[in-house]
Amino acid sequence: MTTLPSTLILDWKRIFKWGSICAAALLFVSLVGMPIKLDPKSIISPLLSLGYVSLFWLPLIFGYVASSRVVLEGVETSKPGLSDLLTGVLTGAIGGAGLTLLMLGIENFDIRDPLINWSPQLLEVLAFGARDLNSAVWIGIGGALGLVGAALNVIPESLRRGVSYGFFTVLAVAIFEPALDDMSEGFRLEWLVELIFQKRGGLKLWPAIILASLIGLISVVSKGKVKKAVAQYRKQEGSQKKQTSVVLFGIVAALGVVLPIFMGTYVNSLLANVGIFLLLALGLNIVVGLAGILDLGYVAFFAVGAYTTAVLTSEISPFFAPGLTWVLSLVFVVLLAALTGLIIGAPVIRMRGDYLAIVTLGFGEIIRLLFLSDFLKPYFGGAQGILGIPGIDLGFVYISGTDTRGIFYLVLFFCGLAVYVSWRLQASRLGRSWMAIREDEQVAEAMGINTVNSKLMAFVVGAVLASFAGAIMAARVGSVFPNSFMILISIVILVVVIVGGMGSIPGVFVGAFVLIGILGGPKQPGLLQEFGSLKLLVYGMLLVYMMLQRPEGLVPSARRTQELHQEEFLQDSWLKGTDDEDEEQPIEGEEAQI
Amino acid sequence: MSHLLEIKDLQVTFGGLDALSGLNFHVDEGEIVSVIGPNGAGKTTFFNTITGLVEPTGGDILFEGNSVLGLEPNEVTSLGIARTFQNVRLFPNMTILENVMVAQHCRTSQNVFGALFQTKAFKKEEEEIRQRGEEILSFFGSRLVGYRLDQAAFMLSYANRRRLEIARAMATQPRLMLLDEPVAGMNPSETAELTELIGRLRSEWGFTIVIIEHDMAVVKNVSDRVVVLDHGVPIASGSYEEVSTDPDVIEAYLGRPVESRS
Numbered sequence: 001m002t003t004l005p006s007t008l009i010l011d012w013k014r015i016f017k018w019g020s021i022c023a024a025a026l027l028f029v030s031l032v033g034m035p036i037k038l039d040p041k042s043i044i045s046p047l048l049s050l051g052y053v054s055l056f057w058l059p060l061i062f063g064y065v066a067s068s069r070v071v072l073e074g075v076e077t078s079k080p081g082l083s084d085l086l087t088g089v090l091t092g093a094i095g096g097a098g099l100t101l102l103m104l105g106i107e108n109f110d111i112r113d114p115l116i117n118w119s120p121q122l123l124e125v126l127a128f129g130a131r132d133l134n135s136a137v138w139i140g141i142g143g144a145l146g147l148v149g150a151a152l153n154v155i156p157e158s159l160r161r162g163v164s165y166g167f168f169t170v171l172a173v174a175i176f177e178p179a180l181d182d183m184s185e186g187f188r189l190e191w192l193v194e195l196i197f198q199k200r201g202g203l204k205l206w207p208a209i210i211l212a213s214l215i216g217l218i219s220v221v222s223k224g225k226v227k228k229a230v231a232q233y234r235k236q237e238g239s240q241k242k243q244t245s246v247v248l249f250g251i252v253a254a255l256g257v258v259l260p261i262f263m264g265t266y267v268n269s270l271l272a273n274v275g276i277f278l279l280l281a282l283g284l285n286i287v288v289g290l291a292g293i294l295d296l297g298y299v300a301f302f303a304v305g306a307y308t309t310a311v312l313t314s315e316i317s318p319f320f321a322p323g324l325t326w327v328l329s330l331v332f333v334v335l336l337a338a339l340t341g342l343i344i345g346a347p348v349i350r351m352r353g354d355y356l357a358i359v360t361l362g363f364g365e366i367i368r369l370l371f372l373s374d375f376l377k378p379y380f381g382g383a384q385g386i387l388g389i390p391g392i393d394l395g396f397v398y399i400s401g402t403d404t405r406g407i408f409y410l411v412l413f414f415c416g417l418a419v420y421v422s423w424r425l426q427a428s429r430l431g432r433s434w435m436a437i438r439e440d441e442q443v444a445e446a447m448g449i450n451t452v453n454s455k456l457m458a459f460v461v462g463a464v465l466a467s468f469a470g471a472i473m474a475a476r477v478g479s480v481f482p483n484s485f486m487i488l489i490s491i492v493i494l495v496v497v498i499v500g501g502m503g504s505i506p507g508v509f510v511g512a513f514v515l516i517g518i519l520g521g522p523k524q525p526g527l528l529q530e531f532g533s534l535k536l537l538v539y540g541m542l543l544v545y546m547m548l549q550r551p552e553g554l555v556p557s558a559r560r561t562q563e564l565h566q567e568e569f570l571q572d573s574w575l576k577g578t579d580d581e582d583e584e585q586p587i588e589g590e591e592a593q594i
Numbered sequence: 595m596s597h598l599l600e601i602k603d604l605q606v607t608f609g610g611l612d613a614l615s616g617l618n619f620h621v622d623e624g625e626i627v628s629v630i631g632p633n634g635a636g637k638t639t640f641f642n643t644i645t646g647l648v649e650p651t652g653g654d655i656l657f658e659g660n661s662v663l664g665l666e667p668n669e670v671t672s673l674g675i676a677r678t679f680q681n682v683r684l685f686p687n688m689t690i691l692e693n694v695m696v697a698q699h700c701r702t703s704q705n706v707f708g709a710l711f712q713t714k715a716f717k718k719e720e721e722e723i724r725q726r727g728e729e730i731l732s733f734f735g736s737r738l739v740g741y742r743l744d745q746a747a748f749m750l751s752y753a754n755r756r757r758l759e760i761a762r763a764m765a766t767q768p769r770l771m772l773l774d775e776p777v778a779g780m781n782p783s784e785t786a787e788l789t790e791l792i793g794r795l796r797s798e799w800g801f802t803i804v805i806i807e808h809d810m811a812v813v814k815n816v817s818d819r820v821v822v823l824d825h826g827v828p829i830a831s832g833s834y835e836e837v838s839t840d841p842d843v844i845e846a847y848l849g850r851p852v853e854s855r856s
Binding site for chain 1: 645672
């Protein structure tokens with residue numbers, strides 16, 4: 001491949017296109033209120049807050065995108081150079097100009113009525129707290145960020161690697177600050193935390209620089225080693241692979257058991273939240289990921305589990321209060337959840353695709369409304385719910401609702417159970433029938449599979465796992481209310497499964513940690529508490545991005561990757577020579593004459 | 595003794611269209627019967643009705659003397675009737691082995707508890723399913739075994755997909771196999787090979803077979819009896835030689851000679 005000498009030719013159309021998209025994105029982010037709401041979260045104190053990161057990353061990314069070019073094999077491409085840098089600068093500057101206009105607009109007009117964030121507060125944030133800042137400064141900032149973005153294309157690969165790793169590490173450390181702070185007490189590392197973090201939050205400047213350069217350096221040095229290790233692990237076969245898997249699993253399990261001892265209330269409660277959603281997501285993964293039944297009313301089983309526990313264990317449940325222990329009530333929880341699964345499943349399961357999704361959506365709401373109704377108020381307390389749910393007495397240990405570490409261990413146990421169930425069922429007669437139904441229901445039936453029974457089993461297994469989560473949640477919070485079981489929970493669990501990777505157990509773990517742990521659940525705060533009401537917006541954007549760019553999820557299962565990329569797999573096998581072609585038709589004399 | 599499959603006065607109507615009108619048909623144990631006819635004659639509807647995918651409007655279908663009317667498709671399959679589809683319908687994202695394993699569903703019985711507690715019976719059954727699957731696949735030579743076992747079905751070539759579909763039907767352990775155009779789209783050498791395999795399906799595996807086929811060379815080579823359908827009614831039945839010279843059959847395929855028009 002030869003390279004053409006770089007000349008200063010600018011693709012204005014491209015610059016304007018990406019620049020104006022960038023400006024629109026910046027305006028949107030500002031008017032949604034991200035800079036204001038996220039400003040309190042400091043990344044590098046006092047220089048940079050998450051609010052500014054929410055603005056700065058846009059020109060940078062757009063500068064990068066606008067200046068990156070498609071490299072085709074065998075086609076001449078000019079060396080990245082000055083024109084690329086200039087493209088980045090101009091794109092970023094156009095984007096920044098959007099904010100300049102916004103500042104001028106806020107100064108001169110008042111349209112706060114429809115746009116609540118069209119406020120002096122936003123202006124102050126945009127002006128970096130200075131009163132009489134020339135708004136044109138954003139053009140410069142945009143240009144500079146665009147330049148940085150474009151420079152990422154120009155600098156050598158290893159440098160780019162180092163820079164991005166360093167940057168993301170600083171960001172991650174700052175995001176994990178509350179968790180690190182909490183954990184440091186258990187490990188007696190308070191001095192380290194004090195050393196790198198400001199008292200009021202955020203990294204100190206010098207530690208941030210040192211950290212970034214250290215990680216950047218390590219990433220450059222260790223380049224490709226992680227990939228190699230993963231490839232090596234994938235290549236292993238039979239008993240060897242099994243051995244490695246067991247060792248890996250052992251390490252993860254041991255960490256899961258040992259770490260919470262060193263962690264404080266904050267991290268444990270965060271992990272317990274993640275765990276409850278993880279348990280729900282693992283259950284939904286069986287229903288959606290394995291059997292292909294799009295259940296949008298999954299929260300119903302969560303509610304049934306929680307309410308059953310509440311009625312059976314609470315001494316002050318309105319109608320019937322046997323005051324059972326939690327463990328004993330779990331037996332009834334399982335039975336009732338299975339029964340509900342059958343009752344809801346029986347009519348629903350005969351439907352297909354979209355119809356099924358809508359009907360399950362309805363059932364999910366019906367269950368909540370039943371608990372809320374006046375009709376059932378004497379039994380379930382209506383909107384007042386059921387209070388006074390005691391903690392969990394396991395015989396050898398008592399876990400009260402506020403004992404976050406105990407709750408975490410309990411959740412861990414049930415997640416382990418859910419993983420075991422998914423893993424074993426996947427490789428069984430039932431699991432295979434689920435796969436077949438997902439592929440082609442009519443053919444599955446013609447091949448002798450009782451599709452109604454198989455799908456009902458998926459529904460019931462999913463229902464039981466969700467009810468466990470409900471039972472734990474009831475004991476943890478100490479009360480249940482109908483409004484804890486909004487439709488939003490079903491949606492969030494589904495998003496966890498989709499973003500993580502449908503049908504992939506590690507994927508569901510990653511999805512739950514990223515979404516619930518960092519962003520937070522529907523009502524549960526995550527690491528980034530500042531997101532608050534913006535959480536759903538981020539969920540939505542993440543979902544759209546994933547659907548467009550990586551529909552198989554963050555950590556996809558091999559099967560799903562293959563399903564979504566059939567052409568690539570066929571090409572790969574053609575390149576490797578393991579493809580399957582029909583045998584050539586022999587040309588026989590007789591036929592050739594015809 | 596009654597026939598293995600006996601169809602009495604079968605009628606299927608779609609709206610105002612009579613897809614099948616008064617079809618009588620029977621197959622005896624160990625026979626290979628071909629069903630031929632021009633496009634739209636009702637051949638595939640005939641298969642769909644037997645396997646329970648289409649509800650007939652009249653008549654009766656007896657398998658081993660018992661009516662199969664009103665049964666779900668999976669119940670028909672577990673009675674011992676397996677089929678392939680005209681437009682190959684595999685489970686494309688399951689591996690080749692899984693395709694054959696899943697088809698043994700109705701012949702196996704392990705449930706959730708077996709899988710969760712990994713009982714001895716469960717492990718034994720899984721092993722049997724796997725072995726039977728591999729045995730069935732090796733019937734087609736080396737094409738579907740070896741490293742291919744764990745390859746997704748969509749990676750297969752067209753002819754191998756057709757073969758896998760037959761393998762999947764075999765895995766349901768049927769007594770009667772319904773093959774819907776098994777050699778469609780295959781080249782002559784593949785066709786010849788599959789024709790021979792169909793013969794071996796009867797001699798080695800003991801299946802009774804009904805084939806829908808347009809390739810007359812195949813029909814001629816494999817069938818004991820040929821039934822010709824046209825507009826949902828059988829117009830001829832007998833050996834290939836008898837049927838191929840039948841004036842009604844020639845008319846159905848080619849139309850009437852001009853001079854006999856009145």
